[in-house]
Amino acid sequence: MSCLRRHSLPFLCGKKMGPLGATFLTIGRNHFTCKQRRRFSRVLLLALAVCLLSMPAEAKYSGGNGTLAEPYLISTAEDMNLIGADTNDWDKHFRLIDDINLAAYTGTTFNLIGSPFNPFKGTFDGNNHSILNFSYTITATDNIGLFRYIEDPNAEIKDLVLVAPQVNAGTGWFVGALVGHLAHGSVNACHVRDGYVSAQSVVGGLVGENFYGRIENSSSSCLVGGQANHVGGLTGASRGRISGCYSTGEASGGNYVGGLVGRNYYGRVSDCYSASDVSGDDYIGGLLGYNADEIAKCYSVGAVSGDVNVGGLVGYNFHFLGATVSDSFWDSHTSGQTESDGGTPMTTAGMKIESTFTDAGWNFLTTWYICEQFNYPRLAWQTRLLADFVCPYGVEMNDLAAFVEQWLLLRLSADILPEDNDGTANFLDYAAFADAWQATPASPNWNPDCDIAPEGGDNVVNAADLLVFLQQWLQFGASYGDIAPGEGDGIVNLSDYTPLADSWLQGL
Numbered sequence: 390m391s392c393l394r395r396h397s398l399p400f401l402c403g404k405k406m407g408p409l410g411a412t413f414l415t416i417g418r419n420h421f422t423c424k425q426r427r428r429f430s431r432v433l434l435l436a437l438a439v440c441l442l443s444m445p446a447e448a449k450y451s452g453g454n455g456t457l458a459e460p461y462l463i464s465t466a467e468d469m470n471l472i473g474a475d476t477n478d479w480d481k482h483f484r485l486i487d488d489i490n491l492a493a494y495t496g497t498t499f500n501l502i503g504s505p506f507n508p509f510k511g512t513f514d515g516n517n518h519s520i521l522n523f524s525y526t527i528t529a530t531d532n533i534g535l536f537r538y539i540e541d542p543n544a545e546i547k548d549l550v551l552v553a554p555q556v557n558a559g560t561g562w563f564v565g566a567l568v569g570h571l572a573h574g575s576v577n578a579c580h581v582r583d584g585y586v587s588a589q590s591v592v593g594g595l596v597g598e599n600f601y602g603r604i605e606n607s608s609s610s611c612l613v614g615g616q617a618n619h620v621g622g623l624t625g626a627s628r629g630r631i632s633g634c635y636s637t638g639e640a641s642g643g644n645y646v647g648g649l650v651g652r653n654y655y656g657r658v659s660d661c662y663s664a665s666d667v668s669g670d671d672y673i674g675g676l677l678g679y680n681a682d683e684i685a686k687c688y689s690v691g692a693v694s695g696d697v698n699v700g701g702l703v704g705y706n707f708h709f710l711g712a713t714v715s716d717s718f719w720d721s722h723t724s725g726q727t728e729s730d731g732g733t734p735m736t737t738a739g740m741k742i743e744s745t746f747t748d749a750g751w752n753f754l755t756t757w758y759i760c761e762q763f764n765y766p767r768l769a770w771q772t773r774l775l776a777d778f779v780c781p782y783g784v785e786m787n788d789l790a791a792f793v794e795q796w797l798l799l800r801l802s803a804d805i806l807p808e809d810n811d812g813t814a815n816f817l818d819y820a821a822f823a824d825a826w827q828a829t830p831a832s833p834n835w836n837p838d839c840d841i842a843p844e845g846g847d848n849v850v851n852a853a854d855l856l857v858f859l860q861q862w863l864q865f866g867a868s869y870g871d872i873a874p875g876e877g878d879g880i881v882n883l884s885d886y887t888p889l890a891d892s893w894l895q896g897l
């Protein structure tokens with residue numbers, strides 16, 4: 390067969406060519422031998438293949454590639470809604486890089502992430518950002534939450550705030566604002582604020598069911614309602630680990646209702662508290678409705694009401710199975726309950742004294758703190774606002790009064806200790822100063838805070854610094870009031886008033 394006959398389109402030298410290749414070869418046909426053309430066509434095909442392979446894949450989300458090192462970046466509501474649309478991504482890693490608002494999605498329009506048949510196995514790092522207005526309404530489906538179903542020991546949701554989520558799953562089971570069903574994975578430092586969650590059974594403000602997973606350093610401020618059983622401010626039912634968590638708001642349902650957890654089948658609940666009001670029929674407790682394992686170092690203060698097995702802290706504790714409640718308290722006044730199946734009743738005043746808790750082995754160095762006589766204990770991770778200078782918690786009249794006292798005061802350079810300054814130079818500061826005497830940056834006893842003269846320092850602590858120190862001895866200067874700009878500028882004035890006004894009545 391002659392080359393020219395075989396050359397007739399669309400077959401060219403025995404190979405089927407696309408229109409592009411045909412055009413190139415047509416141009417060259419008068420100048421190349423058939424062998425040359427064949428070689429040329431091979432090179433062209435190879436070049437095309439290389440071109441196609443080297444084209445970047447269609448960009449997904451707002452960047453990243455879904456690995457742990459380079460998680461997919463989520464910066465918009467559309468990005469967030471894409472995760473649930475692609476089951477292939479449910480073992481990938483994600484990071485939120487901006488606050489996002491999901492108000493555009495109502496009913497069932499938002500794509501929930503993970504399913505019982507295809508659980509989410511990846512990680513989602515909220516990066517301390519917020520997701521606002523997540524809402525989902527459905528009449529009768531189980532496992533509902535922003536993440537429907539998580540199942541993997543390494544799956545993790547962390548550092549995320551859900552603001553004003555609204556979830557109503559009708560007669561569905563296993564429902565929480567953040568996670569419906571959490572199997573083996575972990576939820577760490579996640580918070581629900583001003584939420585509403587309603588379903589039939591196993592309902593929690595944060596997580597519906599904790600199934601051998603871990604919930605740590607998280608909180609829920611929610612109205613949580615179950616038409617039937619297993620309702621908790623934080624989680625409806627738990628067979629896992631819960632620590633460093635709290636709930637506020639309201640939990641109401643039929644049986645097994647608790648301010649924090651409706652029913653604890655298995656696992657330890659420790660260093661937690663509930664201020665949620667609780668109501669239901671049977672197995673109703675301020676912290677836990679029904680406990681079958683271990684509760685330690687917890688307290689509750691919410692109002693509790695029910696018919697049978699009602700307790701200020703725990704409604705029913707399954708002693709026969711070895712279930713325990715240790716070093717835990719409830720406010721026998723605010724709860725309206727003098728009885729509990731475990732725990733120690735305490736007056737409101739007693740609940741606001743640190744020694745009540747430290748005597749029971751609570752850790753007020755790293756786990757808890759308290760505004761004694763004003764407030765109940767809080768978890769150490771609940772950082773106080775910058776302008777919350779003095780007790781009680783929150784930016785209120787006492788903070789304003791303290792601030793006014795510091796008005797126009799200068800911060801003393803010799804106020805070295807304590808670290809957050811006490812506004813005066815006294816023996817405490819002198820001790821630090823003496824320790825650093827004659828030091829330079831090369832010395833083991835160097836402390837740059839003691840190099841206070843000349844202004845800006847001269848890398849030695851000597852007589853010039855001592856002179857300034859003595860001038861400030863027992864003087865009164867600014868301490869906590871200097872909170873702006875940045876780390877403070879040495880004087881308490883209008884720029885410090887701004888953050889106070891901005892956070893007024895917050896953190897209470």
Ligand SMILES: [Ca+2]
Pocket residue numbers: 777778779780781782783784785787788
């Ligand atoms: Ca305060």
Ligand SMILES: [Ca+2]
Pocket residue numbers: 803804805806807810811812813814815817818
């Ligand atoms: Ca001082």
Ligand SMILES: [Ca+2]
Pocket residue numbers: 840841842843846847848849850851853854
């Ligand atoms: Ca100096």
Ligand SMILES: [Ca+2]
Pocket residue numbers: 870871872873874877878879880881882884885
């Ligand atoms: Ca200032």
